[in-house]
Amino acid sequence: MLKIALGQMEVIPGRPDLNTQKMLTMISAAQSQQADIIIFPEMAIPGYLLGDAWEQQAYLRDCEAFGQKIVAASQDICVIFGNIAPQWNKRGDDGRVRKHNACFIAQHGQLISTRIKTLQPNYREFDDTRHFFSLRKLALELKQDVETLLTPVKILIREKEYSLGCIICEDGWNDDYSVDPIAALSANGPLDLIINISSSPFTLGKNNKRNRVFSRQAQETGVPLLYVNNTGLQNNGKTVYTFDGFSTVYNSTGQIIAYCQPFTETLTYLEIDVATGGQNLAPVSVPDDFTIDSLYQSISYGVKQFLQAIGMTKIVIGVSGGIDSAVAAALYASIVKPNNILLVNMPSKFNSKTTQDLSAQLSRNLGCLYTVMPIEQAVEHTAGQISGTPVTNLATGEQNHLSVSSFVLENIQARDRSSRLLAGISAAFGGGFTCNANKSELTVGYSTLYGDQAGFLAALADLWKHQVYQLANYLNTQVYGRKVIPQAIIDLVPSAELSFEQSVDEGKGDPIMYPYHDFLFRAFMEYWNRVTPEDILVWYSEGTGVLEQKLGCQAGLIAKLFPGPREFIDDLERWWRLYTGMAVAKRIQAPPVLAVSRRAYGFDHREAQNGVYFTQEYQKLKNKLLCH
Numbered sequence: 001m002l003k004i005a006l007g008q009m010e011v012i013p014g015r016p017d018l019n020t021q022k023m024l025t026m027i028s029a030a031q032s033q034q035a036d037i038i039i040f041p042e043m044a045i046p047g048y049l050l051g052d053a054w055e056q057q058a059y060l061r062d063c064e065a066f067g068q069k070i071v072a073a074s075q076d077i078c079v080i081f082g083n084i085a086p087q088w089n090k091r092g093d094d095g096r097v098r099k100h101n102a103c104f105i106a107q108h109g110q111l112i113s114t115r116i117k118t119l120q121p122n123y124r125e126f127d128d129t130r131h132f133f134s135l136r137k138l139a140l141e142l143k144q145d146v147e148t149l150l151t152p153v154k155i156l157i158r159e160k161e162y163s164l165g166c167i168i169c170e171d172g173w174n175d176d177y178s179v180d181p182i183a184a185l186s187a188n189g190p191l192d193l194i195i196n197i198s199s200s201p202f203t204l205g206k207n208n209k210r211n212r213v214f215s216r217q218a219q220e221t222g223v224p225l226l227y228v229n230n231t232g233l234q235n236n237g238k239t240v241y242t243f244d245g246f247s248t249v250y251n252s253t254g255q256i257i258a259y260c261q262p263f264t265e266t267l268t269y270l271e272i273d274v275a276t277g278g279q280n281l282a283p284v285s286v287p288d289d290f291t292i293d294s295l296y297q298s299i300s301y302g303v304k305q306f307l308q309a310i311g312m313t314k315i316v317i318g319v320s321g322g323i324d325s326a327v328a329a330a331l332y333a334s335i336v337k338p339n340n341i342l343l344v345n346m347p348s349k350f351n352s353k354t355t356q357d358l359s360a361q362l363s364r365n366l367g368c369l370y371t372v373m374p375i376e377q378a379v380e381h382t383a384g385q386i387s388g389t390p391v392t393n394l395a396t397g398e399q400n401h402l403s404v405s406s407f408v409l410e411n412i413q414a415r416d417r418s419s420r421l422l423a424g425i426s427a428a429f430g431g432g433f434t435c436n437a438n439k440s441e442l443t444v445g446y447s448t449l450y451g452d453q454a455g456f457l458a459a460l461a462d463l464w465k466h467q468v469y470q471l472a473n474y475l476n477t478q479v480y481g482r483k484v485i486p487q488a489i490i491d492l493v494p495s496a497e498l499s500f501e502q503s504v505d506e507g508k509g510d511p512i513m514y515p516y517h518d519f520l521f522r523a524f525m526e527y528w529n530r531v532t533p534e535d536i537l538v539w540y541s542e543g544t545g546v547l548e549q550k551l552g553c554q555a556g557l558i559a560k561l562f563p564g565p566r567e568f569i570d571d572l573e574r575w576w577r578l579y580t581g582m583a584v585a586k587r588i589q590a591p592p593v594l595a596v597s598r599r600a601y602g603f604d605h606r607e608a609q610n611g612v613y614f615t616q617e618y619q620k621l622k623n624k625l626l627c628h
Contacts, residue, residue, distance in 0.1 A: 001280075002157065002193075005030040005038040006268045007081075008245040008260040010232040011199065013047025016059075020045055020066040023081065026267050027073050033269060035077060036157050041197050041230035042082035042117075042169050043101065045070070048199040049234040049241065054131040055096060060086045067104060074106035078155050080166065081106075082197045085114060092133050101132045103166045103197055105153050113153045117168040118146065118181045125201065125236055125595075125604045128170075136179060150184035152191055162274065165191045165223070169198040172214060172227070186221045192274045194218070194225040201234070201241035202262075202298050204596050205290035211248065211256065219254030224278040226250075231265050233305035238602030240457070240594045242302040248286070252277025259286050262294075263301045292474045295467065295596060302594045303459050304335045312456070314431030318422050319343045319362060321355025323494060326362050326485045327468055328436040328460060330475045333484075338367040342429050345372045346417045348379060351497050352505050358489050365484040373425075375416050382412050410498035414451030422454075432456035435591045440465045440512055442590065442601055443521040444575050445583030453590055461593040462600040464522060465494070465514040516561055517575065519553040524579055526599045533576050534618040540568060541625060565625040577612045584609050 007026045012018050023040055030038040042048065046063045053059055067083040085102035092098040101117040118135040120128035128134075139146035152163040165185035174180050185191060194217070200206075210227075218225040231245040244262040249270060251257050257278055258270045273280035287294070307313070315332050319325040333341055343366075345359040356372070363370035383404045390399040404412070422433040435455025437447050442461050447453040460468060472490055476483045493509035495502045502508050523531035539547040544558040562568040584607055593602045614622075 001271050001273050002037060002162070003033070003035045003269060003271050004226065005033070005035040006226070006228050006247045006249075006258075006260055006266075006270070007038050007040040007044075008228060008247045008264070008266050008268065009040060009044065009230055010265045011041060011044055011047050011230040011234075011243070012232060013050055013234045014053060015047070016045045016063045016066045019047070020069055023070055024073055027070070027077065027079060029267055030269075031075070031077050035269060037078045037080065037155075039195060039197065039226060039228045040079070040081035041228050042103075042199040043084070044081050044197075044230065045083040047234060049125070049236050051236060054084070054099060057086075057097060060084060060097065060099065071104070071106040071111050072109050075109050078105065078107040078112075078157065080104070080164075080195060080197065082168065082199070085116070087133075093137075094130075098133045099131060100134075101128065101168060103168050103195075105155065105164070105166065107155055112155060115153065115166045115168070117171060118150065118179060119170040119174060119177050121170045121173075124599065125239060125241065127236075146179055147184040147187070150181050151188045152185060162192045163189060165189070165194040167194065167196050169196065169200055172196045172198075172217065175213070182217055182221060186223070191221065191223045193272075194221065194223050196225065196227045198227060198229040199234075199243065200229050202244040202596065203598055204295055204298070206598075207244070207246050207262075207286075207289040211286065214248070215250050215254035215256070217254075218250040218252060222252045222277065224249065224251050224272060224274070231263055233302060233309060235592065236603040238590075238592055239600050239604045240302060240306060240592050242298045242305070242594075242596075244289075244298065244301075246289070249278070251279050251281065251283075253279065255283040256286055257281040257283055259284065262287075262289070263297055292467075292470050293478070295463075296471060296474055296479070298596050299331065299459060299463075299471075299594060300335060302596075303331065303457070306457055306594070307336070310456075312432055314340045314342070314426075314429055316342045316344060316422055316426040316429055316431055316433040317436070318417055318433065318452075319345055319359045320351070320497065321345070321358040321362075321489065322492065322497075323468055323472060323485075323489055324436045324438055324460060326358075326489045327472050327475065328434050329362060329366060329368065330472070330480070330485050331459065332434065333366040333368055334475070334479050339369060340431070341366075341368040342425065342431075343368045343370050344422065344425060345370075346375050346421055347372070348374070348376050348413055348498075350413075350499055350502070352503065354488075354505055355492070355497060358486055358492070361486050362484070362489065365482075365486070371425075373421055375413060375421065378416050378420065379409070379413055382416065383409060406499055410496070411448050411451065413498050414448035414496075418448075418452060418454040419450045434459065435461065437461050437590075438463055438465050438468050439525075439597075439601070440514060440518055440521055442587060442593075443525060443583065444512070444578040445581075445586045446510070446512060446578075447586065449586055449589060453586060455591045458591045458593045461590070462596045464518040465512070466518050513561060516553055516557055519551040520572075520575065521579070523551055524576070525601075525605065526597060528598075532615065532618070533572055534615045534621070536572055537569070537618060537621045537625065540565075541621060565628070569622055569625065573614075576614075580610075580612050 495509040
């Protein structure tokens, strides 16, 4: 019987001093509980998402020194932890000091062994090959098969030897790689335990898949598998990721026998009978993480951690009476004291009494501070100044005047609200103002640069519009237990209210038809093999039912929205041009996005300003459809 402590800790990126102190505290607690082994996550000392801080040799030396403190603390306990492993006398492919993402195994105050990460992810937010030298590369250098280097670690506990298969995060997600580290370790075994130390960001639904994959691995090897992940918040500049932990233990038949609560720092103990493959512990059920509950947990945790990280205690939110700002207000009010939140309604002549009254009602329901600051006078002044001030050609003396179109007037309103009022108010209030944009708007640039796309964090920008509505209902029913977001806001047609053509009282709203476009945009952006207009037209030509099934939208919807191919293609091209055109420039300048999906904007969705392109096959198919 082994008593094992799962050190599901919050890892603070870039603070090896704080992480080490926390680990030492947990080690001491585990020692007092007579634990045999304590396991910490991948990169527990330095953090994982550090940008190019990995190029700082002084930082590497610090991490190495802190790792030695952890090794020294391994008295009467085996400590397994992740850290950077510099090879000072060797160079990586970039000419800098070689670095391994490594798992360290220490016992009796000494380093027993080190294991190097074999498989390095180079997709989504991950950039491992930029910084770390993998075991696969080392095997090539040594002219050996990588499988021969994947050997178990032997430790002695109460005069009994145990064989541990130690792997790091991606090593367990090996289905698409040519190397299977777990199979190699098993072949070089036998194994008593498989230990996967990870630093794995939250993605909606990912734990469900991980449980299927890791359960299968435990079952196929007939060996218990222990997965230890960190909590906390890390970022790569443009995208902010929550880490949920959700450390899990699988017995030799693949059943889950223990797990740590997600988004919670905890030191969890279990006594596992290695001889029976952990079957001394009863199976437990784990929560489904592809739910609105998990979505709220991640966003709420992420916002709270982000505010703590930047030291922000006061929040300003522009509220329009619409769904996005209402959800943002209710979300922040569930995290920050309401008297530290100032809700600001900034009406123009285009804003209805309906939305103004709803903004006030929302503020009363939440107990937040509230103010109304009309923008009409400032907008008229700006428009008048632009149109009334001559523009002079100094060479000829010729003068002209700029024209303020209705579209320009919309931009002036949005920028006046954010760049002038919200920026000034937040400075006076001693806080920052939020960006309330959703993912649908960000996809096609349905927002104004330096206007409603401004803010210190885009907390809702990885949610499609239908998810914003789901979150609104969840906040009302589960978080507050009452309708803090008025039902009238939920029922109201979504509208920017920047012109009389967007009058909510007349049912006029946004040009985005969210029940369809949410799913079209998701196909453009989130699908693993990303969809283009060519794919959309192929599916459309096979029947609207086929397209609806591929996109996941409501059956029968496309025929209701588009009378024929001409209207369908015009709509498709309109949004594709925006998505790959002006919206790219806007996204590059957007605030950091809090990620929850399988692909978020920012560094998780790397894009270049290359302009719009339609494939040859698309053009052929388009002509064929329009000629019929």
